[in-house]
Amino acid sequence: MPIAFALSGGGARAAAQVGVLRALLERGIRPDMVVGASAGAVNGAWLALDPDGLDDLESVWRGLTKRRVFPGTPAHYAYNLFRKGHVHPIDSWGRVLDLNFGSRVFEQARFPLTVVTVRLSDGAVVAHDRGPISPALKASTAVPGLFPPQRIGDDLHVDGAVVEFLPIPTAMRLGATEIYAVDSSDFAYGDGVRGSTMDRSGQLAATAWVGLVVDRARTQGLTVHRLRPPLGDIYDGRDFRHTVRLIADGYAYASAAVAGVQAAL
Numbered sequence: 194m195p196i197a198f199a200l201s202g203g204g205a206r207a208a209a210q211v212g213v214l215r216a217l218l219e220r221g222i223r224p225d226m227v228v229g230a231s232a233g234a235v236n237g238a239w240l241a242l243d244p245d246g247l248d249d250l251e252s253v254w255r256g257l258t259k260r261r262v263f264p265g266t267p268a269h270y271a272y273n274l275f276r277k278g279h280v281h282p283i284d285s286w287g288r289v290l291d292l293n294f295g296s297r298v299f300e301q302a303r304f305p306l307t308v309v310t311v312r313l314s315d316g317a318v319v320a321h322d323r324g325p326i327s328p329a330l331k332a333s334t335a336v337p338g339l340f341p342p343q344r345i346g347d348d349l350h351v352d353g354a355v356v357e358f359l360p361i362p363t364a365m366r367l368g369a370t371e372i373y374a375v376d377s378s379d380f381a382y383g384d385g386v387r388g389s390t391m392d393r394s395g396q397l398a399a400t401a402w403v404g405l406v407v408d409r410a411r412t413q414g415l416t417v418h419r420l421r422p423p424l425g426d427i428y429d430g431r432d433f434r435h436t437v438r439l440i441a442d443g444y445a446y447a448s449a450a451v452a453g454v455q456a457a458l
Contacts, residue, residue: 200233202354203377204430212443309353388428
C-alpha cells in the first residue's frame with residue numbers, strides 16, 4: 194500500500210512541518226513518495242534527499258528572516274507591484290534555495306520526490322520529478338503577486354499551491370493509497386481585522402479547499418491522515434519570528450496525533 198507524504202504551502206507557517214516530519218519518522222512512518230507544493234515542496238525535497246537531515250533543515254528555517262527572503266522597503270514594494278506586477282524579486286530567496294540544494298537532482302532523492310507547480314499558460318498542475326531540483330522549487334514557491342513567475346523550459350510557472358494547496362490530488366494520481374497530509378492552513382480566529390486581508394483570505398480558502406479534497410479522497414477509498422497543527426497568531430505568511438515555536442508545536446501535535454492513529458490500528 195503506497196504511502197505518500199503530501200506537504201502543503203503556507204509560507205513561514207510551514208516551519209511547523211519540520212516538527213511534524215520529525216514526529217512521523219520517529220514513529221517509524223516513512224513514505225514511498227513525497228509530494229510537495231510551495232513551502233511544502235522545500236520541506237519535502239529536503240526530506241526526500243536526506244531523511245536523516247531534519248536537524249539541518251531546522252537550522253535553515255531558524256536562519257530565515259523576512260529581510261533575507263523578502264528584502265526591500267515599503268517604497269520598493271509599491272514600485273515593484275505597480276511597475277512589475279510583483280512585490281519582491283525572487284533573487285534573495287533563490288540564493289537560499291541554490292545554497293541549500295545546489296546542483297542536486299530529483300534522481301538523487303532517497304524517496305521518490307514530486308514538486309508541484311502551476312503552468313501559467315493554461316493553469317495545468319505540473320508534477321516535476323526529474324532534473325535539477327532548485328529551479329522547480331523556485332517555481333513552486335513563486336507566489337503570484339509576491340514573486341515573479343519562473344520559467345522552466347518554454348513555460349512560465351507559479352506557486353503549486355495556487356491550484357493544489359495540499360497536493361493530495363497529485364499523490365493520488367501517482368498511485369498513493371495512504372496519505373499523511375501535512376496541512377499548514379490553520380489560522381487564528383478573531384474578527385479578521387488584524388493582519389493582511391489577502392493573507393487571511395488565503396488561509397480561509399486553503400482550509401475550505403483542503404476539507405473538500407480530503408473528503409473526496411476518502412470517499413474514493415484512500416486512507417488520509419490529515420495533520421493540521423495549530424499555528425497560532427500569525428497574520429503574515431512572510432513572518433519568520435515564530436519558527437522555533439512552530440517547529441516545537443508541530444512536533445507535539447503530530448506526536449500525539451500519530452500515537453492515536455497507531456493505537457487505533
